[in-house]
Amino acid sequence: MSEIPSRDLEIFTRALELTVPERSAFLGQACHGDASLRQRIEALLATHHRLGDFLEQPPAEIARGRPGATVSEGPGDLIGRYKLLQQIGEGGCGVVYMAEQEEPVRRRVALKIIKPGMDTRSVIARFEAERQALALMDHPNIAKVFDAGSTESGRPYFVMELVRGIKITEYCDRERLSTEQRLALFMQVCHAVQHAHQKGIIHRDIKPSNILVTAALEGAPLPVVIDFGIAKATTSVQLTDKTFFTAFEMLIGTPAYMSPEQAEFASVDVDTRTDIYSLGVLLYELLTGSTPFDSRRLLKAGLDEIRRVIRDEEPLRPSTRLLRMADGDLTSIAQCRRSEPPKLVRAVAGDLDWIAMKALEKDRTRRYETANGLALDIRRFLAHETITARPPSRIYRFKKLIRRNRLLFVGLGLLALLLVAGLVAVSAALAREQQARQVADRALQSAKADQIKAETEATRSRHVTQFLEEMLQGVGPSVARGDDTKMLRRILDRTAETISDQLSGQPDVEAQLRGLIGRLYVEIGHFDIAESMHTAQVAIYRKSVPIRESDLASALFDLSVAYWKKRKLAEAEGVLDESLAIRRRVFGPEHPTVAATLNHLGAVYRRQRRLEESEKLTREGLAIRVRLFGHEHLEVADSLRNLAIVLVDRGQRGEGEAAAREMLAIRRRFLGHDHPLVAAALTDLAWVVGTANGSEEVEALETEAFGIQRRLLGDLHPDVARSAYLLGERMRSHGNLVEAHAVLGAVVSIQRHLLGEGHPDVLATLRGLALTLESQGQWVEAEKVHREALAQWRQRASLDDPHYRAEEESLARVLSMQRRYDEASAFLDATLTPAVLDQPYCVGLLDQRIDLRGRLGRLQEAVRDAALALRHRPEDDWRYSVLAALQAITGDTAGYEDTCQRYFARFGTTRDAFVADRLAKVCLLRPNSGPAVAALDGLADLALAGVAKHDHAQPYFQLCKAISQFRLGRDAEALSLASKVLESSRTFTHGQACAIAAMAHWRLGDREAARVMLARGESLAPPTLPQRDGDDPDRAWLAWIFSRICLEEAALLISP
Amino acid sequence: MSDATLLMGAVDRGEPEAAEQLLDLVYAELRGLAASKMARDVPGQTLQPTALVHEAWLRLIGDRHPKFKNRAHFFRAAAEAMRHILIDRARRKRTQRHGGGYERVDWDDLEVVVDASDDRLLALDEALEKFVREHPVQADLVKLRYFAGMTNEEVADALDISVSTAKNYWTFSRTWLLNELERG
Structure with missing residues (x-):
């Protein structure tokens, strides 16, 4: 090392290795009291967030100048009737001058000289062909093209109305136009393009530098589209073979705006919908500050890659694009729109996403048919009306998925059959091999033969399950992103039915397959079947000889997940204990699987209200994971989640919130935006924040989570239902009772269907619904729901649950409210049996009865209850x-x-x-x-x-x-x-x-x-x-x- | 003395003039190389400064394998040369834009397709000047990486530091410079 690193560098570097919450303490200690040092480091750390790829790109790309450049025209030169005054612009295809025309009228015009490399005669002929149509265009937002010709050096030129303005994107940013103002400008552009289309003119090269904004009447901005007719005259058929490179070069300025059909160089089939696509790109850029595909990336990629990206790659939705930006970039984008990051994202998410995405459809028949249609949808958006652009239907998205994964989906409907057939074939092969091996092995010691046999089977089955796993995961919800889980369900059901028949002779394959299927059932929310799959899997491993402990531990763990999902906590704890013991013995104390088991066991303890033990185990798991993986890791995020929740339960809200935010940050970094785990993280953070105060952030977080989940999972999923329940509860607490009623009512029926009667989620939603009804004064309805919830509670094994008692109290209260005092009394008398009166939790019910007896004047009885209540409390x-x-x-x-x-x-x-x-x-x-x-x-x-x-x-x-x-x-x-x-x-x-x-x-x-x-x-x-x-x-x-x-x-x- | 290999050896021995001579040599080579490419190559092909530097290396050093220390001297010179070239060009373009005289220089035939924004480049250079005074080694690293297009591994080699240290320096330097630029 040639130099002792400076203190700044050293402290900065070490601070970067820490998590954000840890940094402050570290800086305090490392800078001991040196305020200016600390200030410098903090400034650097803040800048580091915005670093992006600063300096990662080489300083410039240098292109060769054209040979004609040395004989170029310049100011003072006369071209036809026009005298060049000064250069006012330069683009991919030419140089633009301000010029003066003497005859027939004296006026200033813009004169664009096309760069060399074109067949000039052909360009001019082409332009002449369209000249009449161009002359018909008369629109305030379109710059007229007057004339075309060729210069003395043989280059084509065009003469246009002179527009003194700046690029629309630059204008919007300079004036810091809000999203609404941008949309208003954009609509004017759409109308201009529509006008041209009606006259039969396609622009073909719509991009910001061809839309100039001038301050016209009373300072109102006027966007003017220039270069109509020029792109058509200068592209496609006019290009000779020699000029292929020029064609590429012309693209260089604008590949980001090129439509998929334009990217097909072979095709000349370009129509008005090409302009719609480019308008879509412009809209995208106005909203997000970037084009759907990064121009720099396209430029570096080369011709074939440009074509591939434009034709095949789905751009991110505008709101997703905003969310993926570095914080600093997003902040400055938002500032340019007079907004703040979360507000901007919310404004763009939803309708504007769909409008932009519809204009950007690869298949032009799915785009807006006209520029007016696009403008109209924007107007509807601005007026808060329903837009025509809608999220693509499931069937459509499913078709697209199949198209993208053609190989995987060859006969997806037959996949179940293939699976089974494949398994039969593998089993048969294995059986044959084993027979042959048995013959060969007779000479060997039987123990050794058994071992070899087991190993062979293990290897084979691993291959089989790996294959199956890839196939099935291919349609798993996290991968299929929003596609129908019903298909997966059908495949799984058919596979599950056939397992035991087909694989009875192959316990190992059977066990692995059951495990895989069980996990997938958990993923699509069918916990009963998952439980039975994992139970069978565990049974097989217990019987296997020699016993394969690590597989058994995994199966136990998977089983615990199914138990956990069904809230069978004691059972979950039992299998987790066993799994943990095995894993510790087999892998040692510092192992990812040990950490995972600890984390899970901590969660079970928390549910059992053993909070202190829960925190201890969760921290233990977290420590192991940090030691193994460092701070930035998804498994660390999992541990942080559980830690956050148990900390809140233990009353340490601030610490819990910090952990939850870190968890969300890690997941976003690794998983992007549209991911179930990110949705879950948002929900968790909302809960943590919400326990401290009902801030606005909570609702924003929950709404975001709900949106992601619905997109990914569809409506019929327990997680989606739970998020909807939270939203409903939020509405209730804000007093939006009608909405809360509607949401909770819908959620309850979905949850019943998915989770079955008596599930804690169903009970929680029923309670929320009943309380909503109470707040609305609908006592009869509220009573019905309370009674129903109580009936479901009573089907459960244990009623020692405060929530159950709360339900009973509510019913008594609802009866009192209806002045049905006798019924309320009778209900309370029946409920408060001697056994119940012994329990501390009876106090709430006793209070109800004291109140009831007090108001009925039955004071002697009230005295007894009051004495008992005092004894308990x-x-x-x-x-x-x-x-x-x-x-x-x-x-x-x-x-x-x-x-x-x-x-x-x-x-x-x-x-x-x-x-x-x-x-x-x-x-x-x-x-x-x-x-x-x-x-x-x-x-x-x-x-x-x-x-x-x-x-x-x-x-x-x-x-x-x-x-x-x-x-x-x-x-x-x-x-x-x-x-x-x-x-x-x-x-x-x-x-x-x-x-x-x-x-x-x-x-x-x-x-x-x-x-x-x-x-x-x-x-x-x-x-x-x-x-x-x-x-x-x-x-x-x-x-x-x-x-x-x-x-x-x-x-x-x-x-x- | 004109042979690059000899010059590199001289730089390594600490001969005072040698570094400057090496810089001149590399500078001339880079400019010549660029000009000849312009004359010969198919239109539209893009050249990267870093590619030019590596080509200059091949032409000046060829398939000889100098000590990596000498290699570092060369790339340092190349980075410096490329920086001069780019900065000069940016300055000239700015002068023209502001109504300065039109001076035909061979480099003006080169056109920057992806505009790296001359002003930004000049501002970066100013920040770099300041950075050199406070963190000379890290500034060296920036020049090698940014102007000569060396990778982390090559830079680590050239500066005789570990790759992870090089990465840390690089992150620190980028952050420092961006911070400086943003403070304006």
Whole structure:
């Protein structure tokens, strides 16, 4: 090494090796306090993102100048009637001058001299042939062509209307036109091209440099298409053999805009739809800043490759192209459109994608038929109407897939038969070989023979399954990208049926094939068959001699995936434990398969709510993977995903979110945009972000994921359904109830069909649907759905699930809401069996029943429930208050005092205003509850001080203080506070305030006022509880109890 | 002394004039080579500067196999020469564009089909000047890679560093230069 690398270089290089989250800590340490060093490195790291292929391309490509160049015309020269003034442009096919015409009118024109290499006479003849048609064109967006001729040096030239403008793409970027403004300009171009087409003129060379934008009327930009008629005169048939290179050269400027049929040099069959294609390229470039195919790549590729790409390669959709850009590029593209990256992508994705892709169809019959049609669709888009361009139908895409993979798809419909036939043939061959071998092997030791036999079989079957795997994966969803999974399903079903018959003598082949088919079933979401396939596979391996442990471990792992998908967690855990033990023994502790098993087991633990163990295993798997593969690896991303989720579960949201973002970044880098794993990553990140706050990002992420999945998997897939469910839930939480109803209703029927009744996904969606109905006030419907969900829950083995209890609570609530109190009671009584009452999770149900009994005035029963609920949840302070109040009103004075003592003992030192308020109020309800009144008065002060923070609660806190003052004999203060309470709008407090005010008046000697106040209190809280309809979130019956107790005390005090 | 092989040996021994003479020699060779190609070759064929450098190598050195150190001297000279040529050309074109006199130079017969943007090239050269002062070795590497078209492996050889170090240098240098250009 000739130099000690500078600190900048060293720190920068080491920082690059770290993941983004790790860098900050590293920089802090490496730069220790050197702020300018750190700033330099951070600037470099930021630039590094945008590096792209900067400097990777050679500085320039140098082409040979034409021999004619030395005798070229220049400013001052006279050409025909035109005097050249100055050069104003230069393109692939010629040099353009501003020239002056003297006769018949004096005017400035543009004069284009075609580069040498053409048969001039032919060019001019060709132009003359079209001259009349050209003269018919009269459109503000078209530059007229006036004349053509040949120069003294024999080169053809054209004379055109002079347009002072700049390339449309350059104009749009310079003016930072928004996407809508660009589309408006583009529509004008379409109309111009349409006009020409109607006059029978095809342009053939539409590209940005032929569309100049000038600021015409009042600064409104006017795009003008130039060079009409020139391309036709100068291309195709005019070219002699000698000039083939020139033809290529002419292409050089614009291969990116060339239509597939133009790329066929043999063909002269070019029509108006060629221009539609080029317009499509222009639209693409206006939207994304780049052409569908990279010009530089095309240029480097050579003629044949250019043709191949243009004819056969599907361009990326514009929105996908944007997403694939480096962050910096995308940002600057978005800035040029007065937008931000995610917004721009969203604007382009969907309709504009399809419009551009329709114009760019390889098969011209599928393009827009006219330029107007294209413009019309853009207008529809701008007006938010339905466009005519639609995603290609499945059948069409499937046909294209077949065309691209002709070999693979020779008789795809017969593939199942081929598979089976192939297997039979292989089995027969294997059997013959084994027989022959057995003869030969007789001399050998039998153990050795067995081993050789096993090895042979293994090799053979590996070949077979490899072949099959390639065939089947060829139609697997990740590869077929959006094509019908039904076809795959049919093939798999037929293959699965025939396996045991045909392969009974070949356990090894059978096992491998079952494994393969099982995995594919998982991929298309049919878990039952997958489970049976893997179970059979495991059984075969267990019986095999000698036992092949690594295969057994893989089969166990695959089986665990099927179990996992069906949420059979205990079973999944069992087989994973076994798989892990085998793999550790066979491969050692540091092995990819060990890491994978750990990761999976961690996920199972998480589902079982064993969160600490889950995090530990997940981190262990992640560490192994990072050591084996480095940070940038898809398997590392898998581990990061599970880690993110378990961290969120454990309440470490920030760390979880960082892991989830890293996971998404890795997957995007490796898999591009349209991939199921990227969709899954988006969903996961949405969940992680969503648990922290309901930000806008969540909905964007979910919508993106949903779009990808639908494209890839179709609607009938569990993953798609789950994403749709999340979207529906999002709509519900945003209050879009009608949409949420529609989405969740559709999802539930799809999930039922795919996953079967009782699947957790079905239950979750049913719940979302029922809650949506509740929010809409459709109680009858909501009840139906809750009941249905409960019925499905009951088919499951274990009901020890909080979600199940939540469902029961909901049903009780929905019944109450319909004033069907008896039914609600009966339901709760039936549900709350002694066994259930023993369980802590019964508290939610108990609360429902306390509420119900409270409002029905069945207070004795309510006391029992309240006591039980308090026993389960002594940490909830308000439960003491409810119990003590109920005890007081039912005459259980000893019980009331006991509850107050315990309440004060546990919460007497609280600093929380509300806790203090509740505690003081209930203990002051009777003159002597136990705790010292002075202490309770202190709590009332604490509550009153809380007004500063919770001003809405002021009447409650004032009431509390009024009572404590009254109990301390400070009647004037009590009266003043109670009067304030009575001025507030919190009517729940009024009954009790009246009672206190009445007693204070009495003791102050104002007997009349006391009686009036008492009467007012009695009318607010009459001796029997008034029935209230509907929901009772404020527990009016509880306020009534407080009022009654005080009013009864007042009635005793105040003699009539 | 005109033989490239001899000159390379002299550069290696540290003879003061030799490096400059080698540069002149390579410069002349590159220009001549380009001009003759222009006269002879089929129209439309594109030439890359890097291809020219490698052809110059074949013509000047032929099938002799100099020490790799000497090879490095040659390519350093070639990179420098090519840089001069390209920068001169860009400057001239800019002068013309801004109304400067029209001076017929043989290089003007060459036309850049894919415009690398002369201004950008000139700006890059300015940034490179600054980079040379702060990171001379890495700047050498940039010239060899960018102007002489050497691969990572060749550059590593020429500078006597490992390939992975060469890659790290290259990434750092590109980042540094882009950062400098963007700061304008």
